[in-house]
Amino acid sequence: MSRDEIFEKVQEVLVDALGVDDDEVTPDASLTADLGAESIDFLDIVFKLEQAFGFKIQQGELFPENVTENPEFVQDGRVTDKGLAALKQRLPHADFSKFEQNPEVTKVAEIFTVNAVVNFVDRKLQTVES
Amino acid sequence: MRWCWIDRIIALTPGQRLVAIKHIGLGMEPLFEHFAADEQAGLPAQPLMPASLIVEGMAQTAGVLVGHAGGFKEKVILAKVSRAEVRRDATPGCTLRYTATIERMDDMGAATQGVVELADPGPCEMGREASAGGGTGVPPVCAPFEEIGRIDLMFSHIDRNLAGVQFPEHNFVFSDSFRTLLRQSGVEVDF
Structure with missing residues (x-):
């Protein structure tokens, strides 16, 4: 999966989990300061990423x-x-x-930016594929 | 039993799905004001189950499911309403049926999906012939359920909160009200 494809799916996850607009989800946007994420949203994001990408995220692995x-x-x-x-x-x-x-x-x-989430998924997919 | 917004659990598949019902009564206190008559505007009273309490009913349904899945050891707190749609009014005489399923659960909490259905016996039909009750002249009160909404929720196991905040040791979430509900529904619990 290309990085652009990963970004698009991450964007969908964040729009769904945080109720923000597509154009707010930019690579440098902070999940908390810019997109308004609260602590429970991090769990929601983890669950939704697992569904979107089909891998399991261990507790504390992403956040x-x-x-x-x-x-x-x-x-x-x-x-x-x-x-x-x-x-x-x-x-x-x-x-x-x-x-x-x-x-x-x-x-x-x-430090939890959209880009950090994309990086995490990118690394995770590479680990799963290898 | 104050603030208990489900009357009976009617089906439970542990760790997966729980179905509960709520009968809406004209004597329920929140309906007195929701909506009271407005004499100035010439509007009669129009008692409805507030949609916020339908969300609460689903939260209790899903919360019991999540609590049961963890043996009621965790303090399960509603943390987020991910989605809530209620498309029809629920009036006295109707029955609500809540079906909650666990979408995902781990040590930190759970995500649930919920379907809200309504059985409405409909208005009085003058002179309607009895079709049930063995010819006693009593019209049927059981109406089919129709889906009226979806409510998806997130629950947190608050003792595992990321901020490390400490809470009282006893499980104040699953109080006597819930124990009574479970017992009367025939769900065996030990907590």
């Missing part, structure tokens, strides 16, 4: 859990270097370049 509750990873409201390294390891599909400049824990959800 990590309990990282920001770990005191080693967050200090004074900011994600530590160790926390950042852990996030990068668990989320190879996300782009951290913007977040790294100001790693406030309140902004951690903003």
